[in-house]
Amino acid sequence: MPGARRCVGARAPISRPGLERAVTAPSEGTPPPTAAARRAEPPAEERDSADGAATPTPDTAEVANSAEVANSAEVADGTAEPDATPDTDADTSGTSDAAATDGAEKATERSETEAELAAQRELRARIEQRKAEKAAPIESGAKLSGTAADLLAAVRAVESGEKSGTAFFDSPARSAGKTPTAPAPRRAAPTPAEPVRPRIPEPATAPRAAAAETVTAVRAVLTEGGAPEALAAQVAEVLGEQAADALREDPWRLLAVPGVRPEQADGFARALLGAECGPGDERRTGALVGWQLERAALQGHTALESSVVRGALAERSVPDPDEALQQAIAEGAVLVFQDGIEEAEDGDESARPPVPVLLGLDRYALAEESLADGLARLAKSGADARWEATEPTELVRAVAASGLVVHTGGEAARTEPVALAEAARALGLRAVVAAHSENGSRRLGPAAVTVAGLLSGAQGPGRDEDGAFALDLLVVLDAPQLDVETAAMLVESMPDGSRLVLSGDPGVLDSAGAGRVFADVLAARVCPQTASRTPDPGPIGELVSGIGIGELNQVAGPGKEVVIVPVRDAGEAVHRTVQLVADSVPRAIGVPAEQTQVITVGHGGSAGTRALNAALKQRLNPGPGRFGGFDPGDRVAYAPALGRTLPGTVVSAEADGLHLDCEGTPVVVPKERVDSAVRHGWALTAHQAAGMRWPAAVVVLPGDAAQGLSRPWVYTAFSRGERHLSVVHGVDQALPRAVAEVPAQERTTRLRTLLEGLLAPAQ
Secondary structure, eight states, X not given: OTTOOBXXXXXXXXXXXXXXXXXXXXXXXXXXXGGGGGGOSOBGGGTOSTTSOSSOOSSOOOBSOOTTSOSSEEOTTSXXXXXXSOOOOGGGHHHHHHHHHHHHHXXXXXXXXXXXXXXXXXXXXXXXXXXXXXXXXXOOOSSOOHHHHHHHHHHHHHHHTSSOGGGSOSSOOBOTTOOOOOOOOOOOOOOSSSOBOOOXXXXXXXXXXXXXXXXXXXXXXXXXXXOOGGGHHHXXXXXXXXXXXXXXXXGXXXXXXXXXXXXXXXXXXXXXXXXGOXXXXXXXXXXXXXXXXXXXXXXXXXXXXXXXXXXXXHHTTOSOHHHHHXXXXXXXXXXXXXXXXXXXXXXXXXXXXXXXOEEEOXXXXXXXXXXXXXXXXXXXXXXXXXXXXXXXOHHHHHHHHOSEXXXXXXXXXXXXXXXXXXXXXXXXXXXXEEESSHHHHHTTOTTOXXXXXXXXXXXXXXXXXXXXXXXXEEEESSGXXXXXXXXXXXXXXXXXXXXXXXXXXXXXXXXXXXXXXXXXXXXXXXXXXXXXXXXXXXXXXXXXXXXXXXXXXXXXXXXXXXXXXXXXXXXXXXXXXXXXXXXXXXXHTOOOGXXXXXXXXXSSSTTSHHHHHXXXXXXXXXXXXXXXXXXXXXXXXXXXXXXXXXXXXXXEEETTEEEEEETTEEEEEOGGGHHHHEEEOSEEEHHHHTTOOEEEEEEEEOGGGGGGOOHHHHHHHHTSEEEEEEEEEOOTTHHHHHHHHOOOOOOOOSHHHHHHHHSOOOO
């Protein structure tokens, strides 16, 4: 790929967690190493980092059974893995697994979750095939030798500026001024006739669990090493049929289970290995490298600078971090990149500033490179004369000229790309509008779909015989919520000659998953960009517009559209929140409690989602929690996959699991997954609420949440209410300071550089 330099093309990745991501800020605290193995219920901080700003929020170190983490995962080699969140209901896992298996055998159609995983596997296979056709990877053995032995020295030389990175790469640098070669055509654009449309699947259920005998064997090893037996099912799902043998051979493979921390894996290894266990053990250092990169992915990064990884290894008492990196690279656990290397026009290498050397996992490298190739393919598709027959608005002209267009604007501006799709249909073109959530698609009308539904085949026009979407125009709303892997699947499915419009509000929080697709495409400026001039109406729109430019202004609210409720401490914040939802907002605004959404900074803390949901349940739907803490009528948030939160209501609890009504769609959650996939949903984090809106929103800002605030967080939270916004305010001057001074948390990604290497910036 022009502009991209991969030093090692190894394809022998170690087992790593799947699509697990963070949604609130990480905590500072960790358990002491001596007791870690027996306290291996993983903390929520691993999955809760993205809802905070650049600094941690307090009191978030809780066990990792958050519902917002990914419940379906795919590892780098393209094989799908079931839910990888710790299951604390070990006593019932066997019967639950059996019930889930029986239900799956009786089903006549694939569930939405299974269809989505199948689509991911198919995409991964296509990406691997295309990469193999472009350039065969360099072989890397299990031992340090040759290029692998010298690689880290080369990396350090490039970082220091002593040498040019082009001396070490497996593909020649692109000559200055040379036009990048266009990606080879993939397939012809599909004809409108006879699309292959999959049948709409049954309500989503969990993938099949690991075999009972595998779980039993893993449980015995965990017990021997002092780790909780409740992790057995998850370890078996992550490591496969030979999980027990794998753990005995390499106890640090336990780090592949999302939420398990190095201290806990070290304690487990000491119990199994005894004197053989040491901080410099190659098994330990290799696992730590992969864990560090996966942890970075939870915070949105698709790669890390090599110096950052080296420093993190040193903090974990690795005796020789350089050697640990060499070993990980040689074994194919990580890949090395130096993107954007070009020959200087004057040939003076010393005048060129050093380009950062990045380390990354191949799953994100493949996704990011595939996404860049696909976006470049669409951008180079040329003009389409068919659009000349409709009214030449700015957006229409952009789409007529390019196959890739970016549209920015707030909630009111969504009407513009929707009108574009209607104009396309009037021309006889096949147009689809996809939103991030069911809540968002419902606001657009029955013709709109969700991104997840489109990818799985449950919604939309289906696919042609080549696997491409049977459409001419795809409008993706809420585009900032696209993570790099989801975006890669979307773009890979676009037929040649079609048009893709990415539309969204650049002021909101980035995706819960790895990457910053929308922001990177905007920053690369390689395609037409149109900025809406349609402002969001009313006092809430005025308030949010000011926040977007760093100003927290007072706005007039004659109809009580915006109300500030000052509080002194977290206890008062919880009390006033319950009062607002149950009494004040219904009485003064006319919005019932079931249409009011509470939003707070994180899950933990004295006024986090857990505390707020407990208080709201006690007031609005008290009950004993007959099934995993839930009762019929409870408002819940169901997370079928990373970054997807489906608001719902508990209907009943049967032998096959918890029955939910998710905005009209029946969902059955097997009881072994309830702890990890379902939360009470009266209160959500801002990341969970992104892409959704409610008639009324109550934003809770207790004093201990001040460090988690940023301008994108405030912008996202305050813009969730359509008619009314109440702010339970206990952070004093931290709120205006966050709006004025705390920007979005930076993410290390490669997409912008890759796009700039493939496409010249648009004028």
